[in-house]
């Protein structure tokens with residue numbers, strides 16, 4: 001079976017297209033009503049790791065009718081200067097959403113930057129208040145990669161209530177938010193990480209296995225329960241047998257696909273959906289800003305009725 005025809009592959013592209021089409025309708029209405037959505041991307045220093053992501057953000061934002069502006073800062077900028085730039089974007093009514101591309105240089109504390117983004121403009125869902133909302137089961141604006149991964153699992157049609165899920169990797173931006181999203185959906189979640197004693201023993205019990213650690217082919221066929229859904233969030237570049245650089249995930253896809261019932265390809269799985277969710281989050285942010293605007297300046301019902 002060829003890679004593209006195999007129905008075991010859970011592809012992100014079609015789901016992303018659906019989301020982008022619906023974002024496009026909402027963005028057109030908002031624009032006609034005088035609230036054009038706009039996303040600002042911040043990259044700091046060497047951006048090789050995020051170039052693909054930013055390129056796709058720009059292309060898909062254009063498709064969706066969302067404005068996109070990239071701000072690049074030199075690696076030696078201070079945290080204070082960056083915070084000031086973020087505060088400027090917070091105060092700019094033309095800016096709907098701000099995304100700080102990771103990683104940033106080591107001398108810049110990423111948490112300080114994430115906390116500097118106004119929660120109403122936090123389209124990436126990484127402000128402490130946004131993460132808090134996830135813990136409190138308010139799920140409509142979640143970190144994009146985590147939300148994309150969970151959305152792909154839902155494409156399988158598996159009942160999430162009571163599902164045995166294992167998440168490998170406990171990063172703030174992927175593993176932890178996935179665990180919270182799935183707990184909210186009623187799944188039984190086990191989170192494994194570099195100190196976990198027997199990764200294989202845990203992984204083999206999973207009906208759905210999420211992997212986000214950045215280790216090529218960490219997950220082999222004998223670590224996967226037959227019939228499981230495997231969501232591969234890894235993005236690793238390596239030199240292939242042909243001498244070309246290629247992107248591979250954290251799962252040994254060729255062997256695992258013989259055991260699993262569903263598996264996300266890399267590329268073409270979680271990645272494209274991540275970008276679509278970012279755009280959807282931008283519309284969620286815009287709607288919250290508009291609600292605040294209405295609450296502040298809208299004509300109260302009693303006066304309107306007179």
Ligand SMILES: Nc1nc(=O)c2c([nH]1)NC[C@@H]1CN(c3ccc(C(=O)N[C@@H](CCC(=O)O)C(=O)O)cc3)C=[N+]21
Pocket residue numbers: 049050052053056099100101102103124144145235266267268269270271272274275
């Ligand atoms: N604050 C922050 N949030 C992130 O979510 C974040 C980040 N920083 N820094 C970088 C990583 C990487 N990342 C990708 C998302 C989509 C694709 C993507 O669209 N991939 C396509 C590749 C298509 C192509 O090669 O053009 C695919 O998988 O099919 C890639 C990479 C998000 N990240």
